[in-house]
Amino acid sequence: MIRSAVAALLLAVCMGFGSAGAQSVDHIEDEALAEALTEIDEMRKAGEFGSAYGRLRDLREDHPDHVEVLWRTSATEVNMGEQRDNNTAFFERGLETANAALEADSSNGYAHFARSMAEGRLALSAGTRERIERSRAVKHHADRAIELEDDIDGAYNARGQWNREVESLGFMSRAIVRTVYGGLPDASYEKAVEDFQAAIEIEDRILHRYELARTYVAMDRPDDAREQIDILLDMPKVYYNDADLKEQARDLRDDL
Incomplete structure (x- = not known):
């Protein structure tokens, strides 16, 4: 029973978050950097993650602590791991880079969204307790992303999936998770619908x-x-x- 509950929970933290799309770079004063990031966003949108990653690594040499470079690098590392049959090494790298982005600027919502992506994917190869903890992290960082920014459609999508899948666990499964592992935040289908509708309004x-x-x-x-x-x-x-x-x-x- 516990194992089946946690297996269902994996859908909430691991499936289909997609990637952050092209974002506005109008606030970046360095014109060359802004232009480079715009090109990288288009690469990521097209699924050209390897090429985007190469460009981002070059940018990190000149901008090692720039949050806009770091969160894109983290998200791209996660996407590369997905393309490589859920390669854990890429997910771990993505989490490390997301933490670096948060250290650079903890008020950047996209850095929190990148952390949410990495936490969700790392749950794929985690033990039961770690899966629950990473699920909480997915929800926490998606919430923070939404609190800090008003245009992260991917964060609403992630939280919407989280709400749907946790609600679908059912009362008994949620009770087991609460009793054995300390529970999860409240979830509902209605909240999921609201999140997806919010994502659609953004893009x-x-x-x-x-x-x-x-x-x-x-x-x-x-x-x-x-x-x-x-x-x-x-x-x-x-x-x-x-x-x-x-x-x-x-x-x-x-x-x-």
Whole structure:
């Protein structure tokens, strides 16, 4: 029973957060750095993580403590680990770099989001207690990202998935986690819907529509799920994983 509860919880901390998309660099005074980061954001958007990582490593030589360089490096390391069959070494590196970003500027919401991404992926290879602790960290740093910034759609998506999957554990499983491991923050499907809708308001991405549809399925609201799927299937492919998400959405619709 405990193992099955924790296995279900892994969905909340490990699945499909996506990556932070292109972000505004208007606040960066160094024009050359801002231009380089804009190019790197476009590489990451296209899924060219290896090329982006090479550029970021070069930038770190000149800007070793710049939070905008560090959080992008962390997120890219996590994405590279995902591309390499969930390579733990990359996730560990991503966590280390996220911590460096937070040391450089703990008020940067994207640094917290990068930490949330790394914590979630590291849970894949963790023991039971560590998985629970990392789940708490995912929620904490997603919350902090949202508190500090008003435009991190990925953080809302991460928290939305967290809310959905923790709520789906059911009362008994949550009670076991609470009794044995100290519990988890409150979660609900309604909070998940609010988070995904907030993410869509920031950037209307196929990823956000898909996760909202999955949440409506969990809530036994098939008509609402179909509506979201129909919308996303008509949306243009913009991000590197949009084609895969559309295919998954078609499969989800066929099952309704």
